């Protein structure tokens with residue numbers, strides 16, 4: 001299975017996708033499996049697994065549990081090069097293009113690429129763009145990089161265009177997990193204007209209305225993590241999926 005081709009095909013048909021982020025530090029493998037069992041019928045297109053800083057060793061256990069219960073593609077969303085597992089279908093191969101930290105632009109990629117090849121894990125080339133979300137975020141702190149100011153859509157668009165010209169396959173506009181304010185619609189629209197690449201948008205999306213706004217602004221994949229982390233929240237997955245696909 002080529003995971004990126006599936007994402008691209010839906011994007012090219014204009015179909016919006018919902019990605020749910022599971023953080024192995026915050027949920028048990030058993031609970032992740034229960035969520036996965038209902039993911040497909042709830043309209044989930046992608047299950048992302050990872051975190052900015054994993055303090056437990058549960059990544060592979062959570063991935064295996066999810067994989068045993070669903071055919072929805074499982075993609076690692078790595079906070080560091082330690083987050084790899086042959087059990088996943090693919091990994092977001094993130095280059096933090098909004099930052100100027102060489103380790104997150106190319107250094108870590110050199111270290112981990114031979115391992116990904118060995119594990120036969122599909123790398124999905126992704127231009128990762130941090131957008132200021134009102135408060136410092138783990139992604140910004142851990143990567144030692146500044147986000148793009150949220151009132152500068154033209155700067156975000158220039159980064160997106162450069163990524164497109166470099167041959168990067170998709171973009172991820174990131175407000176940061178638990179962001180106070182999600183990525184502004186104006187930023188998504190400005191990026192959409194300059195590129196046809198799939199655009200992922202995540203960070204601080206806490207309501208169906210906001211999710212729909214981001215999809216309408218031009219996001220191809222809506223990522224929700226924190227809001228769904230508790231059992232109560234997972235009950236809302238279906239309504240998020242329905243709304244963004246409407």
Ligand code: 1GP
Nearest residue numbers: 177178202203204225226
């Ligand atoms: C974080 O974009 C994801 O990298 C999801 O963010 O946890 O705020 O939904 P939330």
